[in-house]
Amino acid sequence: MLDVVQLLLDGLLDGAGYALVGLGLSLTFGGLKRLNLAYGATAMLAAYVGAWLHIRHQAPAWLVALTVVASAALIGLYVERLCFGLPRDESTQPRGAPIAGADGREVVALASSFAIWMQLEQLAVNLLPRHLNAFPSLAAEGQWMVAMDVFGSVSGVAGGELMLRPDRLALAVMTVLLTLGLARWLERSRAGLAWRAVADHRVAAHLVGMPVSRLQALGFAAACALSGVAAFAMLSLDAQVTPMFGMWVLLKGLVAAILGGLGSVRGVLWGGLLLGVVESLAQSWLGALAREFATYALLFIVLVAPWRASGRSAL
Amino acid sequence: MSASWVHAVGLASDMAIMSLLALSAYLLLLVGRVSFGQQAFFGLGAYASGVMSALFAWPLAAALALGVVVGALCSWALALPTMRLSGLHYAVATLAFGEMARIALSALHWQRPTEDGPVGPAGIEGFRDIRWLLENDVSAEAYLLLTLGLLAAVLGLLMAAERTRLGTAWRMTGQDDVLTAAQGVSVARMRLLVAALAGGLAALGGGLYAHRTTYIEPALFDPMLGVHAVGYALLGGLGTALGPFLGVVIDLGLLDAARLFPGWRMVIFGGLVALFLRWRPRGLLDEVLVHRLGQWLRRQPPAQPPNPPTAP
Numbered sequence: 297m298l299d300v301v302q303l304l305l306d307g308l309l310d311g312a313g314y315a316l317v318g319l320g321l322s323l324t325f326g327g328l329k330r331l332n333l334a335y336g337a338t339a340m341l342a343a344y345v346g347a348w349l350h351i352r353h354q355a356p357a358w359l360v361a362l363t364v365v366a367s368a369a370l371i372g373l374y375v376e377r378l379c380f381g382l383p384r385d386e387s388t389q390p391r392g393a394p395i396a397g398a399d400g401r402e403v404v405a406l407a408s409s410f411a412i413w414m415q416l417e418q419l420a421v422n423l424l425p426r427h428l429n430a431f432p433s434l435a436a437e438g439q440w441m442v443a444m445d446v447f448g449s450v451s452g453v454a455g456g457e458l459m460l461r462p463d464r465l466a467l468a469v470m471t472v473l474l475t476l477g478l479a480r481w482l483e484r485s486r487a488g489l490a491w492r493a494v495a496d497h498r499v500a501a502h503l504v505g506m507p508v509s510r511l512q513a514l515g516f517a518a519a520c521a522l523s524g525v526a527a528f529a530m531l532s533l534d535a536q537v538t539p540m541f542g543m544w545v546l547l548k549g550l551v552a553a554i555l556g557g558l559g560s561v562r563g564v565l566w567g568g569l570l571l572g573v574v575e576s577l578a579q580s581w582l583g584a585l586a587r588e589f590a591t592y593a594l595l596f597i598v599l600v601a602p603w604r605a606s607g608r609s610a611l
Numbered sequence: 612m613s614a615s616w617v618h619a620v621g622l623a624s625d626m627a628i629m630s631l632l633a634l635s636a637y638l639l640l641l642v643g644r645v646s647f648g649q650q651a652f653f654g655l656g657a658y659a660s661g662v663m664s665a666l667f668a669w670p671l672a673a674a675l676a677l678g679v680v681v682g683a684l685c686s687w688a689l690a691l692p693t694m695r696l697s698g699l700h701y702a703v704a705t706l707a708f709g710e711m712a713r714i715a716l717s718a719l720h721w722q723r724p725t726e727d728g729p730v731g732p733a734g735i736e737g738f739r740d741i742r743w744l745l746e747n748d749v750s751a752e753a754y755l756l757l758t759l760g761l762l763a764a765v766l767g768l769l770m771a772a773e774r775t776r777l778g779t780a781w782r783m784t785g786q787d788d789v790l791t792a793a794q795g796v797s798v799a800r801m802r803l804l805v806a807a808l809a810g811g812l813a814a815l816g817g818g819l820y821a822h823r824t825t826y827i828e829p830a831l832f833d834p835m836l837g838v839h840a841v842g843y844a845l846l847g848g849l850g851t852a853l854g855p856f857l858g859v860v861i862d863l864g865l866l867d868a869a870r871l872f873p874g875w876r877m878v879i880f881g882g883l884v885a886l887f888l889r890w891r892p893r894g895l896l897d898e899v900l901v902h903r904l905g906q907w908l909r910r911q912p913p914a915q916p917p918n919p920p921t922a923p
Contacts, residue, residue, distance in 0.1 A: 593711060
């Protein structure tokens with residue numbers, strides 16, 4: 297009983313990290329209806345810039361954090377201008393898109409952001425060629441032991457202690473606050489209204505005098521800055537960054553975002569938590585390979601599941 | 612034999628093998644699908660044909676053929692549940708499938724003891740000693756000729772197929788599936804057929820790759836391989852089956868072989884693909900250019916000016 301609780305707890309804490317990582321991805325998709333595949337590479341290159349400052353110039357953690365967030369936003373601007381900044385309203389049937397159907401431009405953005413992914417990842421590796429690079433550490437020493445006598449007295453099972461890392465818990469709390477705050481801000485503030493208006497109908501937003509292109513670039517950069525926040529938070533727990541980080545951010549974030557319904561901000565939280573719990577259970581039952589497999593199997597099943605038949609185009 | 616000659620033969624073989632993978636991505640692009648999972652069929656084909664030739668001593672041709680069948684069947688099976696997905700969800704689903712296949716191959720242990728020790732897939736350690744070429748005294752040059760011959764045959768078949776009604780139906784499906792269905796062409800059938808063909812092509816490339824390098828491991832078949840395949844097709848052009856080949860030549864032949872930009876190859880290649888997609892979304896050899904080239908070729912030699920009719 298207690299080890300299952302421990303598993304669920306670990307899964308939930310991991311899942312909060314996935315939700316944090318997927319937040320920016322889902323926000324971009326909500327606004328642009330485009331998937332930014334360079335998302336993970338953006339976070340990774342920004343983290344590498346931070347690690348470079350840390351290693352070469354012994355920058356303090358707060359400066360690294362600022363650098364990571366700011367460079368993620370800047371790289372995001374570059375990605376947006378190159379891959380997503382196309383005038384999309386020129387015609388319904390863009391001339392010579394690879395796939396000229398209804399989602400032609402969507403696929404162009406998908407493929408070109410994939411190309412930029414490779415570019416950014418290579419730039420990061422050129423910056424710091426080693427496989428393991430030090431990152432400022434904010435990890436807490438030791439962990440809390442939480443006495444679980446309640447279970448003992450209620451269910452008759454012997455009580456025990458749960459292990460809980462305080463830094464992980466802080467990350468989870470931060471994620472929940474950030475997600476709920478962002479969702480509320482999108483719903484209540486004027487800027488959030490503008491973002492939703494652009495997402496809802498670009499032409500109508502343009503007609504009422506909104507600078508659609510600039511808003512899109514701003515929102516995109518903000519979402520990428522969120523990826524910088526996520527990158528700093530996750531990496532400072534590990535105190536190191538490797539070239540695998542970009543792929544990790546994209547895949548975990550993508551699964552969390554798709555599980556939660558791409559574009560939904562609160563959904564990412566649930567998607568991330570679900571992914572964390574499923575991974576944790578799969579690992580304990582079937583081993584480390586199964587944990588990895590479970591991620592993709594979950595993603596695949598959610599995508600092709602027959603019960604999504606009606607909502608397929610809406611997502 | 613100089614080292615540069617050996618390197619050149621190896622590079623040419625790699626280019627031919629990558630062209631097969633790029634062609635499989637190209638076929639799917641023709642029917643309007645972006646797949647980030649072609650590396651899975653490449654890997655499945657490599658493992659299937661490697662197992663057959665190394666564990667069961669099948670001849671190379673039979674092992675390759677079995678790999679093609681496995682790749683085609685798996686690709687067809689993947690196309691069934693993903694049939695109705697939109698472009699974006701299809702791309703993500705194929706990516707997920709590719710990773711599932713890679714992890715499944717990482718869990719595959721199937722070894723047989725031989726006098727040189729156990730042979731066969733050993734999970735994450737990979738699959739060593741696919742030694743059919745060494746045991747049968749096939750030189751690297753002869754194998755290169757075989758690979759090039761297979762590539763030429765595939766290119767010829769595809770270019771011939773595109774001139775038929777079937778090829779026209781593929782392009783129609785990619786342009787507008789609703790309109791195509793309205794013309795009485797079964798979009799689902801076209802996509803299933805093309806998926807099977809593409810899976811078979813990728814698996815053929817994988818089988819050739821496994822026998823060339825004698826060693827494969829699951830980590831080789833990561834999404835980057837599939838992305839490259841799509842990138843080659845988009846860079847080279849979707850107007851003709853020669854397009855993906857041109858993309859491979861540009862990347863492997865020019866950027867990598869020339870070693871002009873060590874460490875910057877991906878930066879340049881990635882940037883090129885993104886720029887191309889922005890200003891030339893269907894690649895270098897797009898349909899318009901292919902059509903113009905075709906007209907130009909047909910005009911050579913210039914047609915005889917018609918004789919003015921002489922009055923009787």
